[in-house]
Amino acid sequence: GQQVMQIPQYQHVQEGEDFTTYCNSSTTLSNIQWYKQRPGGHPVFLIQLVKSGEVKKQKRLTFQFGEAKKNSSLHITATQTTDVGTYFCAPKTGTASKLTFGTGTRLQVTL
């Protein structure tokens, strides 16, 4: 079955530093989504990537989907304290609606 690793589990950065989290699958994905969960909150949809090699940007956030559609990354440029939270990837195989989540990367940003 599909195995998804998300790394790192935790990262602590100073405000202004960059941050990257990676999601790696053992199988080819049909698409991948990313969600953010603030402390004490619920996951919120950020983006969906579908095409091989796709790159999408949302302000300081850059999302990439690997050429082989087995891995993805989320990069935050010049982190701010508002970026604090846990970032989850949600890889999907096939066409079914089923959506499972990676283990998440918890980001802590200090001044």
Place this chain on the structure above:
Amino acid sequence: DAGVIQSPRHEVTEMGQEVTLRCKPISGHNSLFWYRQTMMRGLELLIYFNNNVPIDDSGMPEDRFSAKMPNASFSTLKIQPSEPRDSAVYFCASGEQGKLFFGSGTQLSVL
């Protein structure tokens, strides 16, 4: 739209008691998901419905857990009897075009 509405927000109960969690999805969404989140196990998919029909309940831990969706605007997750290891945050999410919208969750504590 008010978003996905879950009740109660917090539930404290004693071992052996029945617990019922409720969810009202966003109107027009045709898929509904129940997740459980703990520090140890992360965000686990329990069951999901398409058009009110249960599609995949392979994540339901055991027979003590059951979920229903009697109509498009309401779903329940029931635990009977509850055990301390069921303590977690339970999220309901409804989906549109593969994108999930989460409720605020129910924090369940079983003593």
